[in-house]
Amino acid sequence: MIPGIGTVVNVATVLVGALLGLLLGNRLPTRTREVVTDALGLVTLLIAATSATAVLDPAFSDEVGDSAPMLIVLGSLLVGGIVGSLLGIERGVGSFGGWLQRRLVGQTGSAERQRFIEGFVASSLLFCTGPLTILGSLNDGLGNGADQLFLKSALDGFAAIAFAASFGWGVAASIVTVVTVQGSLTLLGLALGDVLPDAHLAAVTAVGGLLLVGVALRLLRVREVAVADLLPALLIAPVLVTTVAAFH
Template identity: 80%
Template structure:
């Protein structure tokens, strides 16, 4: 019974904390762009949690600690970045996040399998490119 709890905790934590909506939603919420993406993610995760709970039991419910820690940290990071980054950098991060969400939507609708998680480094590259372009002017 303990192994089942641990397996449910680990699987649910990984599934709920590794998707692109986790990172994009928490950062956007911290940047003041609203929690719409986190609300969408919570609805999707809620349906997955029901299925996981049927298979793994209470370990899935315990994964809320991991989700709260990861998403809370990312939201705080978004709040800190919002105070530090110039407006052009925030616009680059927001635009890049929007493009990544299009990739998430295409995956959810099964139109095209885009490896969105592989594109997450673009959230760091976009502001760097804005700095590069500003320096070249």
């Protein structure tokens, strides 16, 4: 699959969702929106399970030994979670979003202009600060497929309907942010795919799969897992593989 196709689909769903939001308003019943979210949560679990099976990749076990892959994934999540929580990544993302929104919406101008800016900022933050943005874009670039971005596209499409009903065309303008952020992360994944060995990629994919479980739990309203705080695990995983392989 062509790298970047996930972002193209994401942009299309945001545009379609925004147009539907402008036409339909808030006519979708709450129950319908909840059922759709539940379905997307279940599909996220399926994608997460598929990604997590990378821990069984033969290249992974050949590099670090048969018993080490599970421990490396566990260690990555533990160390990454500690680092992320100490840095306050989840809290920082929320605070930055609130600050940015206050800064832009607080500017002088007409009510319609402020509504446009607020819609642009709010939707940009929603579409570009979640774990699926990072995981999906990196995996798209790494050559693991765009399934995660397709799932995110569905989520963003429904969110765009609700946002556009309230904020108007500013939601559609957020595609500029989506292209910039996800395109950059996809290019980064493309670069890493040419550098990281198969064992390291398998470790990153397996850790990413477990992070997706956290996303699914949030979508299913089971538990608000601080997935953003766990994102450093994606950087820790290849480091641990290198370290363990040196002693293997």
